[in-house]
Amino acid sequence: MSREILIYDTTLRDGAQGELINFTAEDKIRIARRLDEMGFHYIEGGWPGSNPKDVRFFEMARKIDFKRAKLAAFGSTRRADETVEGSHNIKALLDAETPVVTVFGKTWDLHVTEILQVSLEENLAMVGETVSYLKSKGREVIYDAEHFFDGYKADPSYAGKTLREALAAGADMIVLCDTNGGTLPHEVQGIVAEVKRFIPAEKLGIHAHNDGGLGVANTLCAVMEGVRMVQGTVNGYGERCGNADLVPVIANLQLKMGINCLSPEALTHLTNLSNYVADVANMPPINSRPFVGRSAFTHKGGVHVSAVLKNSRAYEHIDPNLVGNKQRVVVSDLAGKSNIEYKAQELGIPLGDDNGISRRIVSEIKRMEDEGYTFDAAEGSLELLIRKGAGVFRDPFVLECFQVISSKTAHHPSQAQAIIKVSVAGEEEVTAAEGNGPINALDNALRKALLKFYPKIKEMHLTDFKVRIVEGSEGTAAKVQVAIESRDGDCSWNTIGVSENVIEASWLALVDSINYKLDKDQRTAEQG
Numbered sequence: 001m002s003r004e005i006l007i008y009d010t011t012l013r014d015g016a017q018g019e020l021i022n023f024t025a026e027d028k029i030r031i032a033r034r035l036d037e038m039g040f041h042y043i044e045g046g047w048p049g050s051n052p053k054d055v056r057f058f059e060m061a062r063k064i065d066f067k068r069a070k071l072a073a074f075g076s077t078r079r080a081d082e083t084v085e086g087s088h089n090i091k092a093l094l095d096a097e098t099p100v101v102t103v104f105g106k107t108w109d110l111h112v113t114e115i116l117q118v119s120l121e122e123n124l125a126m127v128g129e130t131v132s133y134l135k136s137k138g139r140e141v142i143y144d145a146e147h148f149f150d151g152y153k154a155d156p157s158y159a160g161k162t163l164r165e166a167l168a169a170g171a172d173m174i175v176l177c178d179t180n181g182g183t184l185p186h187e188v189q190g191i192v193a194e195v196k197r198f199i200p201a202e203k204l205g206i207h208a209h210n211d212g213g214l215g216v217a218n219t220l221c222a223v224m225e226g227v228r229m230v231q232g233t234v235n236g237y238g239e240r241c242g243n244a245d246l247v248p249v250i251a252n253l254q255l256k257m258g259i260n261c262l263s264p265e266a267l268t269h270l271t272n273l274s275n276y277v278a279d280v281a282n283m284p285p286i287n288s289r290p291f292v293g294r295s296a297f298t299h300k301g302g303v304h305v306s307a308v309l310k311n312s313r314a315y316e317h318i319d320p321n322l323v324g325n326k327q328r329v330v331v332s333d334l335a336g337k338s339n340i341e342y343k344a345q346e347l348g349i350p351l352g353d354d355n356g357i358s359r360r361i362v363s364e365i366k367r368m369e370d371e372g373y374t375f376d377a378a379e380g381s382l383e384l385l386i387r388k389g390a391g392v393f394r395d396p397f398v399l400e401c402f403q404v405i406s407s408k409t410a411h412h413p414s415q416a417q418a419i420i421k422v423s424v425a426g427e428e429e430v431t432a433a434e435g436n437g438p439i440n441a442l443d444n445a446l447r448k449a450l451l452k453f454y455p456k457i458k459e460m461h462l463t464d465f466k467v468r469i470v471e472g473s474e475g476t477a478a479k480v481q482v483a484i485e486s487r488d489g490d491c492s493w494n495t496i497g498v499s500e501n502v503i504e505a506s507w508l509a510l511v512d513s514i515n516y517k518l519d520k521d522q523r524t525a526e527q528g
Contacts, residue, residue: 004260005253006229008042008142008175008205009035009246011277012057013074015237016046021281025057031280032061035234036069038273039262042142042229044072044102049092058096072100072142077130080118084133094137101134104144104177107162108151120158124165131169142229143171144207149183152191163199173205173229178218181211181241185221192225205229208244210236215244220252223259234277235289247274248290255318264322271324291323298328299339300376305329306338330376337362340386347383349390361389372470372481372498380486380493380516381509387519396518397422397450399511404438404503418445424453439465439506446510459488460517467502484509488517 012028015021023031032043045061046054061071073096078087093101105127106112112123127143134141143166145151151159166174176192183191188208195204206222206229208215219230230253236245247270253259254267271292278285287295297320299305307314312327320326329342337358344351344358351357364385365375375382387393400421407415418441419432431449435441443462450457464485469478482497482505493516497508 003228005223006041006173006205007246007250007261008044008072008229008231009040009233010044010074010207010231010243011035011233011235011237011246013044013046013054014239014243015233015235015281017239018237018242019239021237021283023281025053025060027280028057029060029064031234031277032066032069032071033064034273034276036066038269039068039266041069042072042100043069044074044231045096045098047074048096049075049089055092055096058098062097070100070140071098072102073098074102074104077103077105077126080116080122080126084129090130090133093134094139099140100142101139102142102144102175103130103134104146105130105162105166106147106151107145107159108147109155109158111147111151124161127162128165128169131166131171135170140172141170142173142175142205144175144177144231146177147179148176149178149188149191150180152195153187156194160195160198163195167199167203171203173203174199175205175207175229175231176222176227177207178209179207181209181215183208183214183218184212185214185217188218189221189225192222192227196226201226202228205231206244207231209238210241210243210245213241215242216248216252219244219249220257223253223257235274235281235283235286237277237281237283245290247292251291251318251323255322267322268324291318292325294328296320297325298330300330302337302339305342309338309342330379331365331382340365343382344386344390347386349383349386349392351390357390361386364389368498372479373496374481375496378483378494378496378512380495381512384495384512384515384519393515393519396454396515396522397424400428402442402445402507404442406438416441418442420445420449422446422449424450427453429453438503439510442503442507443510446514450514454518454521456521457514457517460486460514461488462513463487463492467505470498480505482506482509484513486513486517490520493517 016023035043046057048054048058073093075089075093078084078090084090106123112118112120131141131143145163148159163174204227206219206227208218230249232244232246232249234246236242250261254261274292275285287293290296297316299308304315329339331339331343340358340361400423402420404418416435416438421430429449431445433441433444433448435444447457462484466483468481470481471478479500480502484495486493495509495512497505499505
């Protein structure tokens with residue numbers, strides 16, 4: 001197909017209705033700028049008649065020169081008990097001074113008679129008069145036909161009348177909304193085909209919610225029937241189960257269906273866009289998110305990795321670089337030697353021509369994962385294991401012994417002291433330290449002992465510490481897994497330890513974390 005689809009983003013309004021998502025006006029400005037840079041055609045900024053924050057957003061947005069996107073203010077049609085001229089909501093839409101105004105109206109007779117409690121005729125007047133008035137003020141008007149698919153299935157004649165009313169009043173675009181998100185793809189396609197008989201396809205759009213897990217599919221089906229505009233949110237944020245996720249919508253349209261949405265260069269920033277919006281929303285990225293998730297092109301099974309090494313198309317539906325993502329291989333008890341060879345090559349670790357090295361490393365990984373290790377979540381420990389197996393790792397220190405003492409008093413409920421003895425190149429160091437608990441004390445003592453030999457160790461710090469039971473049938477004697485995330489000025493890394501003793505498991509993870517840091521610094525120094 002050679003036609004272009006208009007991308008209408010409603011992350012700042014509909015997306016902000018998602019649970020736990022709260023954008024400030026400044027957050028919304030930052031996201032709007034990024035969407036404009038990407039080449040999105042429309043950005044729905046909010047509902048200026050509903051809260052002061054959105055009013056402030058539109059005041060700030062007036063000072064921005066958007067290069068590509070048109071900013072839209074969102075609101076409802078006039079109420080039954082008011083005129084368009086006297087409507088506070090309509091006045092707020094105009095006061096936002098956006099080139100585009102999007103208004104929603106009722107198309108489902110259930111909402112008209114039971115929720116609004118007005119006559120069917122009055123609802124038609126509310127739609128027509130609102131659209132006509134906004135057009136008379138020089139605005140581009142997009143009419144969102146709320147609950148359209150449910151309304152059409154209940155009473156196709158009346159639902160159709162609401163669309164005709166909006167079109168006759170001058171609406172530039174009429175968007176069919178699956179507001180409850182319960183319509184199936186074949187229903188969307190069939191209903192859009194019927195609507196095209198009385199509304200030109202180039203004036204139709206689709207706004208799908210994801211309550212049935214079909215938001216993206218329903219959007220694509222509507223496009224296949226000829227609609228010109230797609231509405232949705234970045235990462236699918238939105239009320240209840242969210243909206244159609246514009247990231248896979250855009251990727252599928254452009255890469256699978258050959259329909260222009262954004263420039264090819266903008267497409268390569270989809271992964272960054274998804275992560276950026278998640279960061280601003282303070283929502284954790286979802287690794288399994290299609291196209292842009294960290295796991296979207298990650299391979300774990302040995303058979304898969306072996307095939308990908310020969311031809312990535314064997315298990316990848318597109319080139320990940322097209323959307324700014326990358327191929328990854330993780331290692332677990334499902335791995336084969338291909339996984340190890342891939343990771344070794346990625347890390348620049350020489351394995352030589354001896355397949356026995358990779359096989360021995362695989363065997364050790366399978367044994368350790370059976371003990372409770374999970375290396376796909378601890379790539380720092382995995383890298384150390386591969387370096388040790390390849391014979392290119394030298395222990396920077398040796399533990400001679402340590403002792404941890406915990407005490408509880410009225411004033412110090414979790415006081416602990418740790419004494420540790422290590423040797424570096426034959427030189428011994430004994431030191432002690434206190435901490436809020438035994439693990440913290442041990443961490444402090446180990447760093448203190450090594451600082452004399454490795455001053456750069458002060459650059460690193462722990463950013464996360466998790467303990468979980470590997471298998472709980474032994475109660476308090478159960479084996480535990482300790483996972484640590486560490487960071488310095490350059491990067492972050494994850495390490496892991498497993499034992500029936502939580503202090504020993506923590507020690508194993510701590511040692512791996514420090515060994516990773518020291519080995520990384522040593523290799524950096526050797527390289528220049």
